[in-house]
Amino acid sequence: MVYQVIALKHRPRKFSDVVAQDHIITPLRNAVESGRIHHGYLFSGPRGTGKTTTARVLSKALNCETPEKGEPCTKCTSCMEIAATNSPNVIEIDAASNRGIDDIRELREAIRYSPLGAKYKIYIIDEVHQLTSEAFNALLKTLEEPPPHGIFILATTEPQKVPATIVSRCLKFDFRLIPLTKLIETVEAICRKEGVDIEREGIESICVKADGSLRDALSLLDQVISSGVSKIDAPTVAEILGLVDKRMLLGISTAVASSQPINAINHFSNFVRMGGNVEYFIDSLNRHFRDLLVIKLNVKEKSFDGIADEMLDEYRAIAAMLDDGQLLRILNILAELFAGLRRRTADPIISVELALVKMAKLDKTIDLEKLFKAEPERRALPSVVDDLFQSHQIGPVNDLGESTEPPEEALPKTEIPVENPPTHISELNFDVIARRWPEVIKELNKKKKTLWAQLNGSVPVSLSGSNIKLKVEHEGIAKSANLPINQKLMEELTTKIFGHPLRLECTTLKDKLSQEREVSSAEQEYSAAITGDDIVDRTLEELGGRLLNWEPKDK
Template sequence: MSYQVLARKYRPQQFDEVIAQEHVTRTLKNALKSGRISSGYLFTGPRGTGKTTTARILAKALNCAEGPTATPCDKCPSCKEIIASSSLDVLEIDAASNTGVDDIRTLRENVRYLPTSGKKRIYIIDEVHRLSGSAFDALLKTLEEPPPHVVFIFATTEPHKVPETIRSRTQRYDFHRVSVSDLSTHLKNIADSEKIEIDENALFTIARKADGSVRDGMSLLDQMSAFAGEKITVQSVIEALGLIERQFYFDYVAAIAAKDASSALDMVKKLVDSGIEIPEFCQGLADHFRHLLILQNSNNPEKLLELSESEMESFRNQVDYFTSGDVLRMIRIITDMTADLKSGIDPRLLLETNTLKLATMESTVLFEDILAHLADDEDIEEEPGSGSDLFGTTAAPKPTAVHPVSEPAMDAPPLEPTVGPSEVRAINMPMVQTAWPEYVDHLKRSNPMLSALLAMAEIKEVRDNIITAVFFNAGGTSKQVVEKPHYMSIISESLREYFKTNLKIKFEVDLNNKGKKEHKSPAQPEKIDTEKLLEEDDKLRNIVERFEGEIVGRKKADD
């Protein structure tokens, strides 16, 4: 026996076997049970969702020896003939190749004849919207007053092209796109029946490529089983179908978030060299940002996003890279670029220029945030004992009676530096991770000790402009040192100076993790008697007093 493709081998033969169209099959089954059979049906919906299949099942249900019934037996001669597409009482007509009025006139002549063996004479007209206007007019009278033994079933992907006069004389059933989860489950059952081993991510990739079409999904699974054999992986699906690996989008977005234009342009070159169409990449990139936007704003993103568990986790890792306003602007840039691609401009040039636009785009600042910063600035300026205004100059005392205020102690936490509204911008984790080594070098110029300690820390999280840094192993001592108020003030000021915005930082210790890379522990400062040292060295004492410094250790100078 010749090989039968999966789309035909696993074509549903009962209403309950139709995938994800319960709202249609339930109504038809109830109508058959109650005997409320219409003379005309209009099945609409995307390709591959079961319109023609449901029409055939309905034809079997009407002409079955036990019918009309909601469960045709598939054993009687009428059911077998319909399954084999050889029934004289069920005529399938392709409207795309029978568009003229003469074809409809022939149909009108034939409807007068009674069925040969079944109970009904059923006409299934696929892609009915392809009929000409005169053909619809010729069909109108027959459809309005059909013979009692005739049933018309129309199927179309474009119901808006069907005249209203036809739609008003039929019962309309809208077939929905099949979700990725439902389609992947269906494909998994077929793969198990065919003894094909396939991983979860490969199933989701095939289901997404099918775009809601069960027929397309089964055809792709058939193609992949021929390509990969008995074991199908997501990598084999990407290679066989010429898709863009999802990790490529994650890497590209990470480069954009880190404002690493060089890496992003390198990825564009890699994309172009691989031969992938740039419009396809733009569509996938817009879809990637859509996932991030939904994760940021939806309480139940799992219901809206058709992703596997591993993919969902990867998207959650990037959800804090941008604000919702940034994502909306990026989607707008991508959609504008997609429109520009149709103008004939070099696609690579467009992608490179828009990549630079994305990588250099400043973060969105809400007006409410600016007002909040202004309000904070006013509060700080008016705080008693602050001693300085917004610009760091000494504020004149107000002519009001105040109680004497003792001078703040050295360990009292100083006021955090403020920035103007123009410096309010969001910082994300890729930006901090990329710039952290340079920041540590920047801090080294003013405070080598703090720089050495921060070099041992790794960035764990950046959220709402708050950096979480982690010390590993025996990092408790380092954490205690850098969290001293005086040193925290130096770190905060240097962060503001380097990143050009207000940033806060907090530190944690992870004793169960050695970190991604080993760091050399800094040499412990020699224990010395600072009072004795200052008494013995007048020059050193003068330096310490003049600069209000402190001795943290002693090191032998290099020759």
């Protein structure tokens, strides 16, 4: 006996057998039962979703000798002839190979003749979008005024290529991709009928690869069965079909979450060594991290499509190791990687390895909006920022932006003697202020890092009453320090150190070095505006940053 492939052996024979297309099957069945038959139907949708199969079932129902509530009986002569594809009243035409005007002219001539022992003469034109424009024009007249016994069923995967004049004369039904859960249920039922011993995880891998197409899923199942393995598990399915095993994906995501890029690269190298497709690897990894994000956002859900219940705890554990921001950035990295490979701009294997390193080296994200909305007294930097600031203290820099501050261990540790603060302004003298000015700068570092970064190199010049004159690097810093909000802060600090408030009068350095660094007046004004901007100040203060350079917007 000749072997019949599973996709043909289990092809639907009745409307009720069609999988996950109820929005189409119900109106067609009702139309047959009520006798409201249209002369033209257009079935559109992705491959393997049941367009041609539904066209054959509809043909059976229309010409069935004993229909039952709109369903074909599948036992009469007409139904059996249609199932065997040798009915004289149902003609299937492949538009890919019969696409010319002469083919359509023959069809127009043949449809005039009455059907043989049946109600209707039905033409099923598959991949109708491949007809030439002349052929479409020839078909249009017949669709406008068909004979009473003539019915056209057009099927296509690209409905946008079908002329609007054709579409407007047909009832259009859009077939949908079959949901993953329904696809898995259907394949499982067929495996039981066929006596195939296969793990559910293997069936899931097949159905994910099929991407909503039942025909593709059954064809892949046939390929796996042909391997001759008595008990088929998920690794076997992955090896035969060149898929990415879910255990491998879990291993990669664990390596990424644990910041171990070498482990992630090793998993990918094993996949490549087995002859795996790089683009399919990226697509599978993208779906995997998408699943992790969905689990992260739906922690209370008990089950998820495409994830076996016994593996769900592992998914949850990995999702808990990554925050939402990291998962979103990982998905962006994969999207950029896939786009780059499509453009063929780099070696695909190296590109994937670099992407895996990026993903494993991502820092945890900080929600700046929430950080700024927090009450000042309750605001606390995340530990990652605190650690970053502690390990990267910012000091004076040179023209290249490089730190000129010597290492901490190289600095001489000098004790500043603590003196009782004077109780009256007359007790202050310039020598005391100049000697204790580092204390003011140290306190300023605790209160406002942006202003500290500007005045860290300032030098007291003279004292006049309660006004202290400072030398600063350039006019932009002077303007920033003279802002009311900064003057108020400095008065508070000097009151704490000296017992009385001192008002700053900043003047610029006029030595040769400062003249060489002098900026234009427009840039100085822009600098003062930027450094006095509340958002900029708060951002630099919270993150421990320092404004090194700026550029006017209109420059």
